[in-house]
Amino acid sequence: MFNTVNRDNTHAIKWELYRDKNLLPMWVADMDIASPSAITDALVKRVSHPIYGYTHPWPSLNQSVVNWCKSQYDWSIEADWIVWMPGVVPSFNLACLLYGKGGRVIVQTPNYPPLLAAAERQGCTAVNIPSLFDQNRWQLDWATLEQELAHPDCHLLILCNPMNPLGALLSADDLEKIAQLCQAHEVIYCSDEIHCDLILDGSQHVPAGSIEALAERSITLMAASKTFNIAGLGCSFAIIPDKKLRSAWQQRMTDLIPHPNFLGYIGAEIAFSECQQWHQDLLVHLKQNQQRIEQALQPLDGLIYRPQSATFLAWIESTADDQPIAQHFIKAGIMPSEGKFFGNSNHARLNFGTGAETLDKALGLLTDYWPERHGN
Incomplete structure (x- = not known):
């Protein structure tokens, strides 16, 4: 129900801005899932x-x-x-x-x-x-x-x-x-x-x-x-x-x-x-995505994620004062929102309002890259 929808040819800012860089976009705060069918109708x-x-x-x-x-x-x-x-x-x-x-x-x-x-x-x-x-x-x-x-x-x-x-x-x-x-x-x-x-x-x-x-x-x-x-x-x-x-x-x-x-x-x-039932189902999906991020990031040295009550946005903290982690996300193939725009250049915001398959792909890219980060 909440799978990632292909947004090609929709002029979606989230996907178009970094398309030529071949980065998986997880930045601007809109979701990659279909709006309720009642709204579309x-x-x-x-x-x-x-x-x-x-x-x-x-x-x-x-x-x-x-x-x-x-x-x-x-x-x-x-x-x-x-x-x-x-x-x-x-x-x-x-x-x-x-x-x-x-x-x-x-x-x-x-x-x-x-x-x-x-x-x-x-x-x-x-x-x-x-x-x-x-x-x-x-x-x-x-x-x-x-x-x-x-x-x-x-x-x-x-x-x-x-x-x-x-x-x-x-x-x-x-x-x-x-x-x-x-x-x-x-x-x-x-x-x-x-x-x-x-x-x-x-x-x-x-x-x-x-x-x-x-x-x-x-x-x-x-x-x-x-x-x-x-x-x-x-x-x-x-x-x-x-x-x-x-x-x-x-x-x-x-x-x-x-x-x-x-x-x-x-x-x-x-x-x-x-759309009340759709809303309730969405919350279940987003909670599962939040848990995916928590589990994937926990073993990655230098990153802290502290899940909170709300939103489809994860604030990922760096434990190193001189380590802007957004640059490592980009090297891994993921485009987050860079922390410098929010008031802290070392941290990053990750949008998990997407299908589980897209989130798992992003977390896989990050997990594969992370052990090699000091050499990149």
């Missing part, structure tokens, strides 16, 4: 109508998000809290532009490149908060976070939850701490939760806006794109419970941020209303 049906004009969200689309939030997170939201966006990247850039006030914007590291770059691109100063490995999971550096939130020129906190590339998930207790700190220092919290439906260990995702103390100062960013492999359709949404924050957001995006692709709307509605 709905898109084909709509495309058969020959007019592709302007389309705004409709009631059943919004209701699908309301129902999903209730069933998946036990979060009761109102339909008018939803603001549709063309992606989470323009969304957190808009947050920096709107709420950063040209001041200090806190971002955790490591993190994926667009989020690391957003504050500076919108005229703010990025303040990086490191992640620490403690009690078997990656956590925020709470002491540094509290110190930086107290800075008088700090107005915005942006976190990725689940974390990309680490895969860690913030707990309800973590979010309560964040809520208290944001309240105390009057800081807005923007939470990128695009991977929140890819929880592999049965943990419960807690959306930022579901924390009562954050309801008046949070923007929760979500999408069907990563979970249902429809990122190319360009559709996401911000959930903003506070009317004042939401109104400012909508006004600022006018004529600046385009509406999502109407096919993205369709994909999202079908994903959230008809």
Whole structure:
């Protein structure tokens, strides 16, 4: 069911960028498996109508998000809290532009490149908060976070939850701490939760806006794109419970941020209303892939992989301070995401959102190469 699909002649960035280098692509965060057939059927049906004009969200689309939030997170939201966006990247850039006030914007590291770059691109100063490995999971550096939130020129906190590339998930207790700190220092919290439906260990995702103390100062960013492999359709949404924050957001995006692709709307509605079983089956497949990586890397000297709760992304650490392991992956015939783009040049991110046969091929290449790495 979740075999690798040949993506030739689809202009897929993941496969085309390094095609001439003969590298197995395991970098950019989309999957090599087919999207749910219900989504494909709905898109084909709509495309058969020959007019592709302007389309705004409709009631059943919004209701699908309301129902999903209730069933998946036990979060009761109102339909008018939803603001549709063309992606989470323009969304957190808009947050920096709107709420950063040209001041200090806190971002955790490591993190994926667009989020690391957003504050500076919108005229703010990025303040990086490191992640620490403690009690078997990656956590925020709470002491540094509290110190930086107290800075008088700090107005915005942006976190990725689940974390990309680490895969860690913030707990309800973590979010309560964040809520208290944001309240105390009057800081807005923007939470990128695009991977929140890819929880592999049965943990419960807690959306930022579901924390009562954050309801008046949070923007929760979500999408069907990563979970249902429809990122190319360009559709996401911000959930903003506070009317004042939401109104400012909508006004600022006018004529600046385009509406999502109407096919993205369709994909999202079908994903959230008809693809629950596919979703559950996907989680089983991804968990098995995660275990494959853990088992294959364990005997390889110089590499550390600490599986976390979520995502189809593995953060592979090097034990040598001067050893950028991405270069060894490339020599082995695999293209990972290089750690330098995430804030640590020695480590690498590996995308395991693919068929088992492709992952096994990649792990075989790495295992065969690794004993010879010092001679290459």
